[in-house]
Amino acid sequence: MLLQVRSLEKTYSRGEETIRALRGVSLEIPEGQFVSIMGPSGSGKSTLLHLMGGLDRPSSGQVILGGESIDRLSDHDLSLFRRRKLGFIFQFFNLLPTLSALENVALPRLLGNESLKEIEPRARELLGMMGLESRIHHKPDQLSGGEMQRVAIARALISDPLLILADEPTGNLDSKTGESILTLLRDMALKTGKTIVMVTHDPKAASYGNRLLRMRDGVLESDETV
Ligand SMILES: Nc1ncnc2c1ncn2[C@@H]1O[C@H](COP(=O)(O)OP(=O)(O)O)[C@@H](O)[C@H]1O
Ligand SMILES: [Mg+2]
Numbered sequence: 001m002l003l004q005v006r007s008l009e010k011t012y013s014r015g016e017e018t019i020r021a022l023r024g025v026s027l028e029i030p031e032g033q034f035v036s037i038m039g040p041s042g043s044g045k046s047t048l049l050h051l052m053g054g055l056d057r058p059s060s061g062q063v064i065l066g067g068e069s070i071d072r073l074s075d076h077d078l079s080l081f082r083r084r085k086l087g088f089i090f091q092f093f094n095l096l097p098t099l100s101a102l103e104n105v106a107l108p109r110l111l112g113n114e115s116l117k118e119i120e121p122r123a124r125e126l127l128g129m130m131g132l133e134s135r136i137h138h139k140p141d142q143l144s145g146g147e148m149q150r151v152a153i154a155r156a157l158i159s160d161p162l163l164i165l166a167d168e169p170t171g172n173l174d175s176k177t178g179e180s181i182l183t184l185l186r187d188m189a190l191k192t193g194k195t196i197v198m199v200t201h202d203p204k205a206a207s208y209g210n211r212l213l214r215m216r217d218g219v220l221e222s223d224e225t226v
Helices: 043-051 075-085 101-110 118-130 143-157 173-190
Strands: 003-014 017-029 034-038 059-066 086-090 162-165 197-200 211-214 221-225
Touching: 003 043, 017 043, 017 059, 017 162, 017 221, 034 043, 034 173, 043 059, 043 162, 043 197, 075 086, 086 143, 101 143, 118 143, 143 173, 143 221, 162 173, 173 197
Parallel strands: 034 197, 034 211, 086 162, 162 197
Antiparallel strands: 003 017, 003 059, 211 221
16 A cells, blocks of 8 residues: 555644644555545645645654655654655745756655656656646746646655645646646656646546545545546
8 A cells, every 4th residue: 555544643733722734644546546635625634634744744644755754853853755756736836046948856755865867868858748848947937837836746756756746736737737837747657657646626626636635623524536
């Protein structure tokens, strides 16, 4: 099993208030699935995604990715693990404004002390797969929203991750651009056998996946494979 989530709980405290964002979520995701997560705002979708990717730590429960219990890793090892094993795609792209498309794509491996020269052929290949051959030296502010998100997808793939996590990847795009991004994601997943977990509030976006999880009030309400 690629990913195992066991009895995951996450509690936030805000002053006197305690917010139980996750109240015991368990699930398993085998390799190659494209999983969509839907649910009302505040139901815990992003919290679940962040815990799956080791961006935050659970209050209790476990996340086991590729056989490794990520809760046991030190902060340093967890950040290495994230960089090597995970690809993240966010609603607002999270590209560095001073870097070119090529450098943004290369960044996760540049941080791992590889040289741009070593990484460049693969970064160019991924940008090519995303239809961005002619945008390689552009900075984010010279790109459209759809192009920025395609750069972000290429960046998510540069380390050949085990798992790609996407939080509302089309939330900041018009519907036509969003559909082209989802088509690219799905085709890439089919071609490479990559596993994707995507949070979305858009049923049409969710339909690109082959499994649908519904969250409500911090619990998994339903789980259907389509
Ligand atoms: N860092 C935080 N501090 C305090 N409360 C938080 C934090 N992150 C999320 N929450 C709360 O946890 C609940 C679930 O949030 P979230 O996972 O972002 O929901 P969703 O992505 O489904 O909209 C919400 O009530 C939210 O306000
Ligand atoms: Mg969210």
